[in-house]
């Protein structure tokens with residue numbers, strides 16, 4: 001595949017130790033193969049990003065629903081997203097890409113393919129994120145942690161901790177879509193192809209319910 005390189009604004013956040021501004025996030029221009037708009041268009045045209053009135057698994061209601069599996073089911077889209085997410089990290093020296101199972105596996109695979117390195121995934125065992133299936137890291141192995149969507153950053157943080165506990169070093173954190181509103185910050189280089197501002201409410205205070213709408217749960221049988 002020949003990447004078509006664009007100069008675009010990829011959210012390329014780094015922690016500002018001074019702690020200034022909106023969470024200390026800064027934005028740089030980097031070269032990538034997919035713009036933020038292009039990323040969201042791929043999500044929308046495959047039904048992976050829906051706008052409306054949704055009931056999430058957590059029970060909260062939301063105006064946005066993201067299901068990355070619906071865009072990643074198309075290998076050509078997965079490859080484009082992986083190429084684009086790899087771009088900000090080409091100089092990071094990553095030897096391995098890791099993601100939490102299940103949602104991140106294809107993302108890690110495609111980013112790793114673009115970087116020419118291997119892809120691992122972590123799984124929870126008794127509630128703790130671990131490398132299983134015989135996966136190991138060599139001492140100091142440089143790892144890039146990726147995700148499909150970062151909402152709170154919780155599972156990404158667990159993978160970062162898993163890498164460090166396994167002897168590796170984390171050289172970056174990347175996700176296809178950041179819906180944390182800038183709240184998920186890491187102490188390493190960080191990039192997202194797109195950011196999405198989604199609002200969630202408890203059902204009793206949902207403004208979409210108040211206007212008489214009915215929340216739907218995508219993917220469930222009617």
Ligand SMILES: [Zn+2]
Nearest residue numbers: 061206209215
């Ligand atoms: Zn509602």
